[in-house]
Amino acid sequence: QVQLVESGGGLVQAGDSLRLSCAASTLIFDKLAMGWFRQAPGKEREFVAGISRTGVSTDYGDSVEDRFTIFRDNDKHTLYLQMNMLKPEDTAVYYCAADVRIYAQPAESEYDYWGQGTQVTVSS
Numbered sequence: 001q002v003q004l005v006e007s008g009g010g011l012v013q014a015g016d017s018l019r020l021s022c023a024a025s026t027l028i029f030d031k032l033a034m035g036w037f038r039q040a041p042g043k044e045r046e047f048v049a050g051i052s053r054t055g056v057s058t059d060y061g062d063s064v065e066d067r068f069t070i071f072r073d074n075d076k077h078t079l080y081l082q083m084n085m086l087k088p089e090d091t092a093v094y095y096c097a098a099d100v101r102i103y104a105q106p107a108e109s110e111y112d113y114w115g116q117g118t119q120v121t122v123s124s
Helices: none
Strands: 004-007 010-013 018-024 033-039 046-051 058-060 068-073 078-083 092-099 118-123
Touching: 004 092, 018 033, 018 092, 018 118, 033 068, 033 078, 046 068, 046 078, 058 068, 078 092
Parallel strands: 010 118
Antiparallel strands: 004 018, 018 078, 033 046, 033 092, 046 058, 068 078, 092 118
């Protein structure tokens, strides 16, 4: 069983930065590919970023590439999402997810475990 707990969300202004964390309660964290997804009100959940088991390989959604950075600390069993130059359209609930594969996939159906989400609100 893998439990994921996100933190770091909040209310910020456009142009600000925010760092999300996802703490995993599992000894197999380094065996999991990880991803960040988000869901805005009235919209489907979308892929934000993914990272391979080792952290060497990363992938980003088109709308966040060049602004967001995903990284992980396998010793601390923690996944991060550094979000810079935030825009109002980044407002959403952000979820981390774990996949028992080597590389992260953009499809949410590929993920086996999910956190409860953390709210990010960006005001204009």
